[in-house]
Amino acid sequence: MASLTDHLTDLVDDADAVLLFDPTASFHDRFDGEDTAVIVVSDENDIDAETFVELPLPFDNVRDRIRFGIEGSLDRDLVSEGDEVVCLVSVFGDDPALDAVVRVSVDESIHTGIYDLFVNSRADPSVIRDVFEVAIELGKKGQKGKPVGALFVVGDAGKVMNKSRPLSYNPFEKSHVHVGDPIVNVMLKEFSRLDGAFIISDSGKIASAYRYLEPAAEGVDIPKGLGARHMAGGAITRDTNATAIVLSESDGLVRAFKRGALVLEIDPEEY
Amino acid sequence: MPSTSTFYAGVLPQPGETVTQTSSEFLNAVPDRIWLALFVLVVGIVLAYVVGVVNRRLLTRAGVPETIEGTAFERTAREFDTSTVAIVAKLSSYFIVAVAVIVALTVADVEYVQLFWADIATFVPKVFVALIVLIVGVVVGDKAELLVAERLRSVKLPETGVLPTVVKYSVVYVAALVALGQVGVDTLALIVLLGAYAVAIVVLTALATKDLLAAAAAGVFLLLRQPYGIGDEVKVADQRGIVQEVDLFTTHIETDGEEHVLPNHTVFRDGIVLIRE
Numbered sequence: 001m002a003s004l005t006d007h008l009t010d011l012v013d014d015a016d017a018v019l020l021f022d023p024t025a026s027f028h029d030r031f032d033g034e035d036t037a038v039i040v041v042s043d044e045n046d047i048d049a050e051t052f053v054e055l056p057l058p059f060d061n062v063r064d065r066i067r068f069g070i071e072g073s074l075d076r077d078l079v080s081e082g083d084e085v086v087c088l089v090s091v092f093g094d095d096p097a098l099d100a101v102v103r104v105s106v107d108e109s110i111h112t113g114i115y116d117l118f119v120n121s122r123a124d125p126s127v128i129r130d131v132f133e134v135a136i137e138l139g140k141k142g143q144k145g146k147p148v149g150a151l152f153v154v155g156d157a158g159k160v161m162n163k164s165r166p167l168s169y170n171p172f173e174k175s176h177v178h179v180g181d182p183i184v185n186v187m188l189k190e191f192s193r194l195d196g197a198f199i200i201s202d203s204g205k206i207a208s209a210y211r212y213l214e215p216a217a218e219g220v221d222i223p224k225g226l227g228a229r230h231m232a233g234g235a236i237t238r239d240t241n242a243t244a245i246v247l248s249e250s251d252g253l254v255r256a257f258k259r260g261a262l263v264l265e266i267d268p269e270e271y
Numbered sequence: 272m273p274s275t276s277t278f279y280a281g282v283l284p285q286p287g288e289t290v291t292q293t294s295s296e297f298l299n300a301v302p303d304r305i306w307l308a309l310f311v312l313v314v315g316i317v318l319a320y321v322v323g324v325v326n327r328r329l330l331t332r333a334g335v336p337e338t339i340e341g342t343a344f345e346r347t348a349r350e351f352d353t354s355t356v357a358i359v360a361k362l363s364s365y366f367i368v369a370v371a372v373i374v375a376l377t378v379a380d381v382e383y384v385q386l387f388w389a390d391i392a393t394f395v396p397k398v399f400v401a402l403i404v405l406i407v408g409v410v411v412g413d414k415a416e417l418l419v420a421e422r423l424r425s426v427k428l429p430e431t432g433v434l435p436t437v438v439k440y441s442v443v444y445v446a447a448l449v450a451l452g453q454v455g456v457d458t459l460a461l462i463v464l465l466g467a468y469a470v471a472i473v474v475l476t477a478l479a480t481k482d483l484l485a486a487a488a489a490g491v492f493l494l495l496r497q498p499y500g501i502g503d504e505v506k507v508a509d510q511r512g513i514v515q516e517v518d519l520f521t522t523h524i525e526t527d528g529e530e531h532v533l534p535n536h537t538v539f540r541d542g543i544v545l546i547r548e
Contacts (some may be wrong), residue, residue: 158513158525161502161513202515
């Protein structure tokens with residue numbers, strides 16, 4: 001067993017910070033005398049930890065959870081680039097005990113913008129997640145097997161509505177549907193063959209489909225080679241406080257734009 | 272002595288005959304109604320067992336164990352190596368046995384206990400119902416407490432801790448009242464207390480949620496008729512801006528980075544100005 005203990009010692013050796021994901025109060029107390037910085041990452045600070053990063057969604061994927069925790073710590077200057085952090089995390093959900101030790105070096109690659117996207121957006125984090133899920137599912141399966149593109153503008157719906165015009169009758173007129181509802185997700189997929197953008201309010205209400213966005217496109221910083229859909233999505237986020245989530249028809253990637261810039265790019269196949 | 276032997280053969284019954292004869296004598300000696308009573312008793316016990324088993328299966332199938340998981344009653348039951356479902360099933364078995372015993376005694380016509388049993392016969396079902404009501408009341412109370420506590424968990428205020436307990440004891444109180452009423456205890460004073468309590472709750476809730484109810488009523492109209500929607504420019508109560516959100520209770524109007532959250536009844540009371548350019 002010596003080698004196993006050695007390996008564990010190596011793993012936690014001279015770590016700059018320890019991230020505890022959803023620890024119990026008693027578990028957290030055991031770290032009281034430690035020299036290394038202890039950062040608690042959880043959905044709410046119910047154990048009164050000193051350094052705390054809020055997790056707006058319970059990420060099932062452990063990599064996402066860790067990435068989110070580290071980005072949150074980076075955002076609050078709790079850790080800095082080049083640090084080595086050790087994450088204690090529960091992989092097999094039900095048990096509150098933290099059953100895994102993961103060592104991560106904080107560098108460029110960890111910074112995907114996912115923390116910023118969820119926490120600093122105008123819309124509710126859960127709405128952003130739901131829209132992401134629809135976009136990812138659409139990217140995986142396409143519409144009846146064919147790849148489709150889609151553009152979702154989330155948050156600041158009032159302003160977005162004023163900076164766009166209808167291409168045709170709004171199918172969501174006088175309806176009260178919210179993203180995240182399973183049936184609504186099916187509806188969104190069906191309507192994705194329509195041209196134009198979906199506009200979703202801060203609380204997740206689908207305000208409209210079939211919208212032609214009319215933002216001023218100057219000063220938009222998006223990579224060359226992306227099409228009109230990305231340009232429109234990127235530009236509307238510069239004019240308003242909305243977040244645009246775009247599924248590309250040509251390469252099948254899901255991209256998120258904020259303040260006129262690309263903040264996140266993920267491949268649905270890997271998700 | 273052939274004659275003697277014949278005599279004996281004539282008088283003494285054959286061994287097989289002896290048994291039949293004594294048993295038939297015995298059978299004749301015992302009155303029919305005793306047999307009937309015994310029969311009733313046996314049927315009662317078998318029935319009790321079957322009902323107990325069926326009851327347990329039905330309750331388990333209906334998902335009762337999962338529903339009441341974690342309630343205080345269930346936990347106490349678990350400590351005694353049993354469960355609520357087992358207790359209820361056993362109770363129903365005992366009840367049937369008790370009824371069978373009473374029926375058997377009545378059929379057997381045991382006179383000196385007649386008077387005593389006549390009272391018991393009417394009392395047993397009541398006690399049974401009272402017990403069931405009490406168990407259901409306590410379990411439902413526990414469950415209600417858990418549910419309310421869960422809903423309030425996001426509200427991190429120590430004051431809300433009293434609410435789940437109040438809910439629990441209200442349910443238990445009503446159950447106890449029903450149970451006491453069943454066994455014939457005078458519960459008038461307790462009912463008056465319950466009435467006062469209910470009135471107090473209704474009045475307080477009405478007072479506390481007056482504005483919320485008004486806002487919700489106006490909100491229903493706004494959601495159904497949609498006089499304005501997301502993206503419209505409106506003026507409500509001297510607030511001019513773009514509608515960002517309309518939900519059941521509030522309307523969000525944004526002007527120059529300021530988002531005004533207006534309760535829907537003010538929208539209704541003050542009227543809406545739709546601005547079209």
